[in-house]
Amino acid sequence: MNHDAYSNDYIRDILAQVKTIAMAGASPNWNRPSYFVMKYLQSKGYRVLPVNPGVAGQEILGETVYGRLQDLPEPVDMVDIFRNSEAAGAVTDDAIVIGAKVVWMQLTVRNDAAAARAEAAGLKVVMNRCPKIEYASLCGEIGWSGVNSGIISAKRRKLGA
Amino acid sequence: MSQNAFYGFETLAIHAGAAPDPATGARATPIYQTTSYVFDSADEAASLFNLQTYGYIYSRLGNPTVAVLEERVAALEGGRGAIATASGHAAQLLALFTLMAPGASFVASNKLYGGSVTQFSRTFKKFGWDCDMVDAEDLDAVREALAKPTTKALFCESLANPGGVISDLETLASLAHGAGVPLIVDNTMASPYLCRPFEWGADIVIHSTTKFISGHGTAMGGMVVDSGKFDWAQNDKFPSLTKPEPAYHGLVFYETFGDLALTVHGHAVGLRDLGPAMAPMNAFLAISGAETLPIRMERHVENAAKVAAFLNAHPKVAWVSYAGLDGNPYKARAEKYLGGKAGSVFTFGVKGGYAAGLKLVEACDLFSHLANIGDTKSLILHPASTTHRQLTEAQATAAGAGPDVIRLSIGLETAADLIRDLEQAMAGL
Numbered sequence: 001m002n003h004d005a006y007s008n009d010y011i012r013d014i015l016a017q018v019k020t021i022a023m024a025g026a027s028p029n030w031n032r033p034s035y036f037v038m039k040y041l042q043s044k045g046y047r048v049l050p051v052n053p054g055v056a057g058q059e060i061l062g063e064t065v066y067g068r069l070q071d072l073p074e075p076v077d078m079v080d081i082f083r084n085s086e087a088a089g090a091v092t093d094d095a096i097v098i099g100a101k102v103v104w105m106q107l108t109v110r111n112d113a114a115a116a117r118a119e120a121a122g123l124k125v126v127m128n129r130c131p132k133i134e135y136a137s138l139c140g141e142i143g144w145s146g147v148n149s150g151i152i153s154a155k156r157r158k159l160g161a
Numbered sequence: 162m163s164q165n166a167f168y169g170f171e172t173l174a175i176h177a178g179a180a181p182d183p184a185t186g187a188r189a190t191p192i193y194q195t196t197s198y199v200f201d202s203a204d205e206a207a208s209l210f211n212l213q214t215y216g217y218i219y220s221r222l223g224n225p226t227v228a229v230l231e232e233r234v235a236a237l238e239g240g241r242g243a244i245a246t247a248s249g250h251a252a253q254l255l256a257l258f259t260l261m262a263p264g265a266s267f268v269a270s271n272k273l274y275g276g277s278v279t280q281f282s283r284t285f286k287k288f289g290w291d292c293d294m295v296d297a298e299d300l301d302a303v304r305e306a307l308a309k310p311t312t313k314a315l316f317c318e319s320l321a322n323p324g325g326v327i328s329d330l331e332t333l334a335s336l337a338h339g340a341g342v343p344l345i346v347d348n349t350m351a352s353p354y355l356c357r358p359f360e361w362g363a364d365i366v367i368h369s370t371t372k373f374i375s376g377h378g379t380a381m382g383g384m385v386v387d388s389g390k391f392d393w394a395q396n397d398k399f400p401s402l403t404k405p406e407p408a409y410h411g412l413v414f415y416e417t418f419g420d421l422a423l424t425v426h427g428h429a430v431g432l433r434d435l436g437p438a439m440a441p442m443n444a445f446l447a448i449s450g451a452e453t454l455p456i457r458m459e460r461h462v463e464n465a466a467k468v469a470a471f472l473n474a475h476p477k478v479a480w481v482s483y484a485g486l487d488g489n490p491y492k493a494r495a496e497k498y499l500g501g502k503a504g505s506v507f508t509f510g511v512k513g514g515y516a517a518g519l520k521l522v523e524a525c526d527l528f529s530h531l532a533n534i535g536d537t538k539s540l541i542l543h544p545a546s547t548t549h550r551q552l553t554e555a556q557a558t559a560a561g562a563g564p565d566v567i568r569l570s571i572g573l574e575t576a577a578d579l580i581r582d583l584e585q586a587m588a589g590l
Binding site: 033035148149 | 215236
């Protein structure tokens with residue numbers, strides 16, 4: 001996998017197959033990036049389970065916060081990592097242990113060694129990307145903000161896709 | 162794994178940003194002539210105001226017709242995103258607003274459109290912004306100005322108005338990056354069809370869409386395009402993007418939006434608080450214009466080359482500054498940066514100076530005497546008595562607008578008719 005340039009198809013498949021997401025490093029503060037992403041993903045129909053040992057037992061956006069991935073009460077399809085690149089290594093190893101299918105590292109987060117371990121275990125990996133931005137790009141919604149979605153099509157876009 | 166499809170410039174000029182209307186199937190982009198947009202719920206409204214989701218609130222911040230043009234121009238420039246504004250001048254204000262603060266400065270080439278010289282050197286002073294104007298051919302002077310700790314950006318025009326000067330974008334980008342600041346390029350005169358500054362290392366592109374992009378002299382507009390490649394966190398120069406933004410509840414734009422940070426800030430703070438939004442009708446006209454940009458530019462350049470060659474051989478013409486002519490000092494740069502197509506706006510000098518210049522302008526029949534460029538109609542102007550009038554004589558001469566200078570913007574008429582009109586006008590000198 002070339003982690004410098006993902007195809008739209010690769011990202012689209014991941015976002016279409018994933019239903020439940022564990023968010024490592026989720027913050028209860030409304031102006032933190034993780035909160036933005038969690039709220040957006042919830043609005044698009046994803047179940048997001050926040051993970052943050054500092055606020056374990058509290059709630060973020062209506063969901064109970066867990067201390068670590070191994071404490072989650074149900075399996076998840078994807079682990080979205082809001083931690084620095086070094087810390088993302090241990091989170092990736094936990095994601096492999098709990099049987100996640102995808103490891104996603106946020107903007108500026110990249111750990112190639114951890115990505116190689118995850119891919120060897122059969123997981124898909126995305127690094128230095130944001131699922132909110134990718135989802136909005138693929139459905140064309142991001143163009144509403146003047147952003148270049150890269151999508152060219154003469155087909156009518158679905159409302160609320 | 163298949164790579165993302167690559168589309169040619171002509172396809173992007175027609176399709177980028179636009180799609181059949183999701184509600185009605187309308188194929189042309191509708192003019193969404195509305196000030197505001199209903200919220201589905203209080204929670205959705207909160208998400209929109211917090212920038213947590215995408216959508217429209219109020220047309221000062223964003224409008225569906227305007228957004229199509231933003232994405233269109235961003236795609237044509239190869240940029241990440243764009244912010245449409247009421248005019249090119251507003252685009253310059255908005256781009257610098259995110260980067261600057263009272264006491265900050267920026268470096269600009271002294272070969273600029275006269276209106277920009279005045280905006281930068283006089284009006285921006287009221288914000289506490291200083292502009293250091295330098296000769297961009299003097300690289301030591303550029304380096305020295307960039308080294309000032311207060312410097313936030315380097316600004317130039319790809320093809321400068323009106324002097325026919327072509328900036329050495331690749332070199333200027335590397336000097337700017339060495340100083341940890343972005344290179345901002347006004348690409349109005351070249352249009353993205355002739356020059357794409359991001360390919361040479363520029364970080365922000367400015368347009369007056371009023372000119373070639375819109376192309377018909379009907380709609381005011383401006384655009385800030387962000388490459389999305391500049392690392393705003395490499396130093397402490399850009400707190401609006403890298404530190405909690407007090408105008409947005411402490412949101413950190415670069416951390417939250419990554420390579421979209423400048424585009425989002427330009428809408429959410431710049432347009433919100435300065436207010437120079439583009440009108441939907443003007444965006445519609447510019448969208449229609451952009452669709453034919455490639456073929457119009459080809460003909461603009463073809464006609465300009467013919468008129469320049471005619472003037473170059475005329476006994477009453479002292480000189481012609483068109484980079485497409487053999488022997489022009491910028492011909493090599495026209496090859497490198499403009500694909501050998503030197504645009505359609507250029508200057509020449511009439512023998513007889515200021516008085517002869519005024520007489521020539523008034524004697525033209527087909528050329529319109531007015532202060533614009535990039536129209537289907539051919540335009541003529543005497544900059545020293547009009548667009549560059551607010552400048553000192555030294556500033557005007559440095560900007561290529563001395564007393565004998567005539568500026569032409571060659572349109573899409575029959576080239577022979579344009580030549581005949583200039584010929585009869587010069588016969589009376």
